[in-house]
Amino acid sequence: MDRDDQLRALMIVSASLLIVNHVIKRRRHRRWWRTELYSQRAGAKLMADMRLTGQFQNFLRMSPTTFEDLLRLVGPRIFRNRTQLRAPISIQDRLAITLRFLASGDSYTSLQYTFRVSKQAISGIITEVCSAIIEELKDYIKLPTTEETWLNISKQFEEKWNFPHCLGALDGKHVVLEAPIKSGTEFYNYKNFFSIVLFALVDADYNFLFVDVGCQGRISDGGIFKDTKLCEMIEDRTINLPSPDSLPRRHIPIPYFFVGDSAFALSENLMKPYAGAHPKGTSKRVFNYRLSRARRTVENAFGIISSVFRVLRKPMLLQPDKAELVVMAIVLLHNYLRRHSRNTYMNDTEDEVTNEDTRRQNNEDMRSLLPMRNIPRRSPAHLNALRDELSDYFMKEGKVHWQDRCS
Numbered sequence: 001m002d003r004d005d006q007l008r009a010l011m012i013v014s015a016s017l018l019i020v021n022h023v024i025k026r027r028r029h030r031r032w033w034r035t036e037l038y039s040q041r042a043g044a045k046l047m048a049d050m051r052l053t054g055q056f057q058n059f060l061r062m063s064p065t066t067f068e069d070l071l072r073l074v075g076p077r078i079f080r081n082r083t084q085l086r087a088p089i090s091i092q093d094r095l096a097i098t099l100r101f102l103a104s105g106d107s108y109t110s111l112q113y114t115f116r117v118s119k120q121a122i123s124g125i126i127t128e129v130c131s132a133i134i135e136e137l138k139d140y141i142k143l144p145t146t147e148e149t150w151l152n153i154s155k156q157f158e159e160k161w162n163f164p165h166c167l168g169a170l171d172g173k174h175v176v177l178e179a180p181i182k183s184g185t186e187f188y189n190y191k192n193f194f195s196i197v198l199f200a201l202v203d204a205d206y207n208f209l210f211v212d213v214g215c216q217g218r219i220s221d222g223g224i225f226k227d228t229k230l231c232e233m234i235e236d237r238t239i240n241l242p243s244p245d246s247l248p249r250r251h252i253p254i255p256y257f258f259v260g261d262s263a264f265a266l267s268e269n270l271m272k273p274y275a276g277a278h279p280k281g282t283s284k285r286v287f288n289y290r291l292s293r294a295r296r297t298v299e300n301a302f303g304i305i306s307s308v309f310r311v312l313r314k315p316m317l318l319q320p321d322k323a324e325l326v327v328m329a330i331v332l333l334h335n336y337l338r339r340h341s342r343n344t345y346m347n348d349t350e351d352e353v354t355n356e357d358t359r360r361q362n363n364e365d366m367r368s369l370l371p372m373r374n375i376p377r378r379s380p381a382h383l384n385a386l387r388d389e390l391s392d393y394f395m396k397e398g399k400v401h402w403q404d405r406c407s
Helices: 003-053 056-060 064-081 091-104 108-115 119-140 147-161 221-226 229-236 283-308 320-340 342-347 350-354 356-365 381-395
Strands: 166-177 194-202 208-216 257-259
Touching: 056 064, 056 091, 064 091, 064 119, 064 320, 091 108, 091 119, 091 320, 108 119, 119 320, 147 166, 147 283, 166 221, 166 283, 166 320, 194 221, 194 283, 194 320, 208 229, 208 320, 221 229, 257 283, 283 320, 283 381, 320 342
Parallel strands: 166 257
Antiparallel strands: 166 194, 194 208
16 A cells, blocks of 8 residues: 555544544534423423412422522522532522422432432532521521510410410420441431431420531430530520519419420429329329420421421431431421411411321321430429429419310
8 A cells, every 4th residue: 555545544534533523522412402401391391280280389388479489588599509510400490309309208219200300410409409598598597585585485385385484395306317328326326226316496386496406316305405505505594584483373483494305304494294104183293284285386396397398207318417408498498488388388287286196196107207215314302392383383373174184
């Protein structure tokens, strides 16, 4: 083969390579174009279908109007925080994907087929949107700082739940996780599963006043409470609680307090039930009933969020830091929806969770959001005297006609 033939052969090979490379690039570009168009249409069509069929409320746990209001509120922050994906996904679809995950607890695979978005993209979207919700709605959980505000909360507890001097109900729940990577026994609790703890203070109207999320599941309610900012403020007396005052038609000054279950230690500002079983009609049994009735607000609040946001009913296949974001976003959305969409938000849940038998059955069915461990503690005599004063009041001046029947 002479030199001219070699040059012609080289030119033919070069031209062939250029043509193949051009075809590959065109195919890749075409696949990019189809993926972007399909992903943008899938979410928009789904949202439109939900509106037409009236399933929007059930699908995202809020009305279309509330969704648009929330989108206007957190949308700019989602835009600033959004991750760069191969196929751009609208802010509306990102919020919808996250709300659907919180509402249903569906796996990433299920969400992938619903919204036509990859599982890797969904993982990043849920984290960024939950972070945006927390940053934008953080003021919806605010601990009172004035004595007047605390007195208003106490008045609500007395009027709605017949328990005077109560400033809120405390409790904690296990949020179950699949075994976190390289965590050892850090999140392994006494019930032999992995969890983080949602610890909360709730007012008389099921609103969260204080929340602490992320503590390792191996710690009890009382231990978690001692490590919270709330306990520190109570001990330092920087929370501006009202001064002790006597009960109506009584003379012994009683401090204002929070109510909790047997997992907590009795103190001047934390009231708990008497230990053990007591005969029907006795003052201790009546006191325990009246206290549990007031403390039910925090149990009902947990029941509401687990009924609405069903991701809390299943073990989360998330690392603890991401699970913490998800739980905190749910609590903030709860307070947001109670303020802006109370009628539609509560119609499907309040009757259910306030029914004792239904709530007990739902708790048995749940595999997440489980009760904390109770640890017996001996209370000082002067604190027992304060509790005795309350129990005597409930048998005399503060008696309600139905307490003997219900206790």
